[in-house]
Amino acid sequence: MTExxxxxxxxxxxxxxxxxxxxxxxxxxxxxxxAVMGPSGAGKTTxxxxxxxxxxxxxGEVRVGDxxxxxxxxxxxxxxxxxxxxxxxxxxxxTDLTCFDNVALPLREHTDLPETLIRRxxxxxxxxxGLRGAAELYPRELSGGMNRRVATARAMALDPxxxxxxxxxxxxxxxxxxxxxxxxxxxxxxxxxxxxVITHDVDEVSELADQCAIIADRQxxxxxxxxxxxxxxxxxxxxxxxxxxxxxxxxxxxxxxxADDLLAMEKRR
Amino acid sequence: xxxxxxxxxxxxxxxxxxxxxxxxxxxxxSRMRFTRLQLAETLRQVYFAGVRSLVIIVTCGFFxxxxxxxxxxxTLTRFGAGDAVSTVLALSLFxxxxxxxxxxxxxxxxxxxxxxxxxxxxxxxxxxxxxxxAIDPMERIVQPRLIAGMIAVPALVLIFNVTAIVGGVFxxxxxMGNDPVTFWSNMQASVELGRDFFGGMVKAVAFGFxxxxxxxxxxxxxxxxxxxxxxxxxxxxIATAITVLILDFVLSAFML
Numbered sequence: 456m457t458e459x460x461x462x463x464x465x466x467x468x469x470x471x472x473x474x475x476x477x478x479x480x481x482x483x484x485x486x487x488x489x490a491v492m493g494p495s496g497a498g499k500t501t502x503x504x505x506x507x508x509x510x511x512x513x514x515g516e517v518r519v520g521d522x523x524x525x526x527x528x529x530x531x532x533x534x535x536x537x538x539x540x541x542x543x544x545x546x547x548x549x550t551d552l553t554c555f556d557n558v559a560l561p562l563r564e565h566t567d568l569p570e571t572l573i574r575r576x577x578x579x580x581x582x583x584x585g586l587r588g589a590a591e592l593y594p595r596e597l598s599g600g601m602n603r604r605v606a607t608a609r610a611m612a613l614d615p616x617x618x619x620x621x622x623x624x625x626x627x628x629x630x631x632x633x634x635x636x637x638x639x640x641x642x643x644x645x646x647x648x649x650x651x652v653i654t655h656d657v658d659e660v661s662e663l664a665d666q667c668a669i670i671a672d673r674q675x676x677x678x679x680x681x682x683x684x685x686x687x688x689x690x691x692x693x694x695x696x697x698x699x700x701x702x703x704x705x706x707x708x709x710x711x712x713x714a715d716d717l718l719a720m721e722k723r724r
Numbered sequence: 725x726x727x728x729x730x731x732x733x734x735x736x737x738x739x740x741x742x743x744x745x746x747x748x749x750x751x752x753x754s755r756m757r758f759t760r761l762q763l764a765e766t767l768r769q770v771y772f773a774g775v776r777s778l779v780i781i782v783t784c785g786f787f788x789x790x791x792x793x794x795x796x797x798x799t800l801t802r803f804g805a806g807d808a809v810s811t812v813l814a815l816s817l818f819x820x821x822x823x824x825x826x827x828x829x830x831x832x833x834x835x836x837x838x839x840x841x842x843x844x845x846x847x848x849x850x851x852x853x854x855x856x857x858a859i860d861p862m863e864r865i866v867q868p869r870l871i872a873g874m875i876a877v878p879a880l881v882l883i884f885n886v887t888a889i890v891g892g893v894f895x896x897x898x899x900m901g902n903d904p905v906t907f908w909s910n911m912q913a914s915v916e917l918g919r920d921f922f923g924g925m926v927k928a929v930a931f932g933f934x935x936x937x938x939x940x941x942x943x944x945x946x947x948x949x950x951x952x953x954x955x956x957x958x959x960x961x962i963a964t965a966i967t968v969l970i971l972d973f974v975l976s977a978f979m980l
Contacts, residue, residue: 507856509852509855509856532858533858533860534858536855536856536857536858537857537858539856541853541856543849543852543853543856544849545848545849547848547849547850547852547853548850548853549850549853550848550850560857560859561857561858561859563761564761564857564858564859565858606853609857
């Protein structure tokens with residue numbers, strides 16, 4: 456059995472008086488690509504924020520390797536975060552820095568490497584994402600897909616053992632999407648790192664992920680390989696995997712009966 | 725006052741906001757670090773906040789000097805005291821107008837830009853990205869801008885004063901034909917280096933700190949939406965204008 460890289464045990468998170476996750480259990484195997492999927496607002500990004508220590512669970516524990524993340528703060532949390540690379544939804548590159556300086560930033564902040572070595576490392580990282588030629592360009596001069604690739608290079612700058620990708624395929628054209636898919640897979644296989652992809656793009660996940668977990672109703676409702684989930688009998692999993700408009704997740708926002716609503720309007724007249 | 729009384733409602737939000745702004749400032753100061761990267765970033769911010777404000781400072785300084793001399797000269801000549809125009813010009817500039825007007829112009833030009841920049845960094849997850857890279861946003865974003873404000877505003881005040889005096893000389897000496905020797909010697913005799921010049925510089929440092937603090941605070945606490953950033957930039961200008969004028973009165977009262 457594969458060793459677990461990340462474990463969430465009985466995690467409950469409440470934000471703004473709303474319960475986002477309740478007694479959630481999730482195991483992410485080491486060295487694999489795991490897709491965390493679910494409808495919008497289900498709490499996928501909350502899982503990412505728990506793993507990075509941006510939020511703490513109200514109860515339960517989050518373990519990354521031997522580290523109990525919710526107990527970290529200050530310098531210990533910063534040391535822990537150097538081991539994790541995160542690609543945020545829109546890349547979040549610094550617009551006043553060139554692509555080169557964006558990727559060099561974590562190296563300059565956290566290492567005492569001489570500038571010549573930093574230059575070599577940055578160019579290698581940019582080469583990995585196919586954008587060495589864009590090193591001196593600013594993020595505004597690149598497409599959305601290219602921005603995310605530069606951001607991936609920046610997230611990889613300190614050679615993390617875990618990579619987290621938050622909605623890496625959202626809003627990409629088919630070519631950029633294909634490039635991003637291949638990049639995530641290649642990075643994972645070449646470096647043997649653990650990758651978590653937060654997404655709701657079912658088709659892409661089946662090409663990319665070794666394992667999937669679907670979050671809905673504040674819990675993990677299903678885990679398995681993409682093909683296992685596609686063949687699942689669970690109505691919620693089937694609705695999600697097949698993109699059905701109605702099912703356990705209703706199409707309509709809760710409201711009173713349509714006829715009552717229309718009659719009430721007539722009466723008001 | 726009960727929790728629901730109008731007085732509570734009126735003061736509750738501003739006081740909470742003030743408390744949060746102070747805590748934010750204390751956090752920024754307590755995490756102050758002086759590294760090579762910090763120094764480089766601070767210099768970059770001095771360039772953005774200071775050097776890029778030069779056009780507005782020089783233009784406004786020249787015309788303020790011009791109109792101040794025009795109005796003062798017109799009044800003083802009625803009493804046969806036209807020669808005192810350089811004294812009034814220099815004292816008004818060094819003690820009050822230089823620091824106050826520069827701070828207000830700085831808030832409009834650089835303060836709003838700092839607020840919008842940080843607000844957009846929040847909206848586009850750039851602050852989160854720093855946090856996730858184990859880089860303290862306070863250290864990387866807030867501190868350099870706070871220090872840059874304290875360096876840029878005094879430098880801009882000096883430039884404002886110089887160009888305003890040039891404006892004054894242009895009107896009084898070149899247009900009105902006053903004796904330049906009398907103009908300069910009266911100015912030199914009436915301005916005290918300690919009280920007038922350095923007093924003004926103390927105000928400049930204080931206003932620079934205040935303007936930069938408010939600019940970073942409103943950017944930091946802006947709602948991550950386009951209207952949130954727009955509101956924050958407006959708040960920066962209003963809050964800086966009001967607090968600079970209040971602080972100016974307090975400092976003047978202590979200095980006189």
